[in-house]
Amino acid sequence: MAAEVRAIVVGGGIVGASVALGLARRGWRVALYERARLGGASTALAAGVVSELTWDEQDRVWVAESRERYRRPPGGGESLFRRTGSLAWARGEDGRRLLAHADRLARAGVPQERPHAAALAARHSALRLEADGVGLVLPEDGVTDAAAYCRAAGREIVRLGGEVHEEAPCSLVRAEGGAVALALPDGTRRRAEVLVVAAGAWSARLLRALDLWAPLRPYRTQLAVVAHPRAADLWPGVFHDLVLDWYTVPEAGGRLLAGDGTESTESDPDAFRTQADAAFLESVARRLGARTGGGEDATLGRAYAGILTATPDRRPLLGPVPGEDGLWLAAGMNGFGVMRGPAVGEAMARWLAAGDEEAVGTACLPGRVSWEGPPAFPIRQGYTL
Ligand SMILES: Cc1cc2nc3c(=O)[nH]c(=O)nc-3n(C[C@H](O)[C@H](O)[C@H](O)COP(=O)(O)OP(=O)(O)OC[C@H]3O[C@@H](n4cnc5c(N)ncnc54)[C@H](O)[C@@H]3O)c2cc1C
Numbered sequence: 001m002a003a004e005v006r007a008i009v010v011g012g013g014i015v016g017a018s019v020a021l022g023l024a025r026r027g028w029r030v031a032l033y034e035r036a037r038l039g040g041a042s043t044a045l046a047a048g049v050v051s052e053l054t055w056d057e058q059d060r061v062w063v064a065e066s067r068e069r070y071r072r073p074p075g076g077g078e079s080l081f082r083r084t085g086s087l088a089w090a091r092g093e094d095g096r097r098l099l100a101h102a103d104r105l106a107r108a109g110v111p112q113e114r115p116h117a118a119a120l121a122a123r124h125s126a127l128r129l130e131a132d133g134v135g136l137v138l139p140e141d142g143v144t145d146a147a148a149y150c151r152a153a154g155r156e157i158v159r160l161g162g163e164v165h166e167e168a169p170c171s172l173v174r175a176e177g178g179a180v181a182l183a184l185p186d187g188t189r190r191r192a193e194v195l196v197v198a199a200g201a202w203s204a205r206l207l208r209a210l211d212l213w214a215p216l217r218p219y220r221t222q223l224a225v226v227a228h229p230r231a232a233d234l235w236p237g238v239f240h241d242l243v244l245d246w247y248t249v250p251e252a253g254g255r256l257l258a259g260d261g262t263e264s265t266e267s268d269p270d271a272f273r274t275q276a277d278a279a280f281l282e283s284v285a286r287r288l289g290a291r292t293g294g295g296e297d298a299t300l301g302r303a304y305a306g307i308l309t310a311t312p313d314r315r316p317l318l319g320p321v322p323g324e325d326g327l328w329l330a331a332g333m334n335g336f337g338v339m340r341g342p343a344v345g346e347a348m349a350r351w352l353a354a355g356d357e358e359a360v361g362t363a364c365l366p367g368r369v370s371w372e373g374p375p376a377f378p379i380r381q382g383y384t385l
Contacts, residue, residue, distance in 0.1 A: 005031045005163065007194040007352070008182050010170055010206065012038040014146045014337055015330050016198030017153040018345020021074055024160040026353035031190070032157060033182065035169035035202075039150030042200050043338065045306035047223060047249045047257050049238050050339040051086050051141040052110050053101060055314070058361060059336070060108060065343035070144040074156035080148050084237035084250055086141035087120070094242045095134035102136045113137040126233035126293040133243065141238055143249055146338040172197070172209050180210060180327045194352055196328040197321075201269035201307040203331035204375075212321065215369045216332050217310045219379045220267045222280045223259040224303035230294035231256065244287045255301070258284045262308070262335065264379045269307050276303035308335045312369045312377040316340075318348060318360045322367040328352070329366050 009020040012034030020032040034040075050067050054060045070081040090098040102112060114136055117129040129135075154164045168185055172195075175181040181189040197203050201218035208214075228234065231254035239248045249257040260283065267273075281300055288295030311317055311332035321327040330348055333340065350359035362368070 003029075005029045005192050007031075007196060008033065008190060008192045009196045009198055010172075010182065011197065011199035011203070012150060012154065012164070012166065013041055013043040013198065013200050014039065014150055014341030015200070015333065015345060016196070017150040018342045019196055019198055019330055019348045020157055020162065020345075021153040022346045022349025023353055024157045024162040026349060028353055029162060030157060031163040031165065031192070032154070033165045033168045033170045033184075035167070037166055038154045038164070039147030042306050042308065043150060043341075044147040045223070045304065046146060046338045047247070047259055048143040048145060048338055049086075049141070049247070049249055050081065050144050051238060051240070052105060052138055053086065053088055053136070053141070053240065054336070057104070057108065058363065059340060060105070060110070062340040062343035062347070065346070066340055067140070067142070067144075069342035069346070070146075070149060073149055073152045075152050075159065077152060080145045081142055082144070083140065083142040085137060085139045086238035086240065087235045088136045088138075088240040088242060089129060089133055090242040091130055091133045098134055098136055098242065105138070111139055113139070120235070124233055124235050126230035127235055128291055128293060130243065143238065144338065146341065149342065172206050174210060178325075180324060192326075194326055194328060196330055196348070198330040200331060200333070200337070201309045203309070203329065205269070207321070207329075210324070212324075213371055213373055213375065214317070214329065214331075214366075215312055215371060215375045215377070216317065217266045217375050217377070217379055218269045218272075218307050219265065219310055220263045220272050220305045221259065221308050221335065222276045222303065222305045223257050224276060224281060224284050225251065225301040226256045226258050226284065226288065226298050227301060228254060228256055228288070228292065228294065228298045230292065234292060241287070241291060244291060246284070246287050258288070260284070262379065262381050264381075266379065267307060272305065272307055274305055276305055308333070310334055310377075310379040312375070314380065316344065316364050317366040317369075318344060318364040319351070319366050322371060
């Protein structure tokens with residue numbers, strides 16, 4: 001028979017691993033269940049961007065805290081954060097919105113520059129920018145390896161006396177008296193004071209077994225690896241191009257990752273198309289040609305799709321599931337789970353273990369949005385202003 005644990009966390013991505021780590025660090029005995037490998041699902045497929053250019057102050061604070069946690073991964077070891085800086089580029093109304101965000105970030109003390117097209121072109125000769133565009137550079141932004149963070153968190157949880165179960169697909173069942181239990185692959189059940197569902201795009205499916213309609217909709221997003229002949233003459237960091245609606249992330253060896261955000265239709269997380277679409281690859285090639293000198297000669301390498309989770313208002317669902325004693329949810333990261341995950345996990349742990357409800361705040365409470373019937377809200381673009 002399994003030992004008693006105080007909390008069970010389902011899902012070993014960046015969110016679940018961080019919640020479990022936060023609880024283990026506070027002396028809670030935890031069991032983390034992952035159906036495959038820690039950090040191996042959406043977390044492993046992410047571009048790894050960590051940027052303070054977020055929609056609101058709460059998210060920015062979470063990003064800044066997560067960046068520091070990636071710098072000092074659980075259990076010690078080398079930093080998992082690579083500081084590259086980011087450049088956001090916009091025009092017209094988007095340009096005005098970008099500057100409004102820049103003002104907000106400046107008030108929060110975030111270092112920044114607002115370079116003109118000519119200044120950028122002088123330094124990065126393969127970058128083609130519109131003369132009337134607006135640029136925002138955030139030098140502290142960068143890229144991380146969130147899957148490595150999950151693995152380090154797993155080792156630390158075990159060191160602190162917790163349990164980590166990989167290759168352990170679980171489901172939720174209603175036990176006697178209505179309480180929720182975990183059904184394990186070997187057919188046994190397990191209960192704890194708190195059960196946290198942090199299964200990313202699979203969270204809604206898990207909760208359906210309890211007859212709950214979680215307001216979460218999984219959707220697909222794509223990335224392509226590009227070898228660019230003039231990579232050294234491009235902007236060297238993360239590039240958010242709000243004019244052409246795509247982003248690039250620098251990789252080793254003159255390669256870039258290129259992505260374009262969001263599909264507005266729901267996908268089945270167990271049956272979505274994992275290969276990139278021809279239309280996406282064509283659009284990446286077109287943007288490379290338009291935005292970069294030598295882009296016509298760039299070669300597209302590996303390309304793939306991953307799965308993300310939308311919520312009605314694009315804020316995550318963090319906290320108790322309405323009407324369910326001891327059942328908590330940490331999901332709906334809307335394409336920004338890597339950059340917020342470590343801090344969100346810590347905030348959830350502070351709430352659970354120390355009763356600090358303010359750590360998460362009411363804006364993310366799961367009960368703020370409807371749980372009535374199948375969710376039908378629109379899935380909206382991931383990276384907007
Ligand atoms: C192509 C792409 C690019 C992205 N780029 C970025 C980026 O640059 N920056 C950023 O911040 N975010 C990015 N994201 C988003 C980010 O990857 C997600 O927001 C984040 O990984 C979500 O973490 P999670 O822990 O909620 O989900 P996941 O990492 O998916 O973890 C959920 C885990 O639950 C497990 N699970 C599911 N069902 C069960 C079950 N029944 N029993 C046990 N375990 C189960 C899964 O196996 C999985 O490991 C990107 C995503 C994609 C797909």
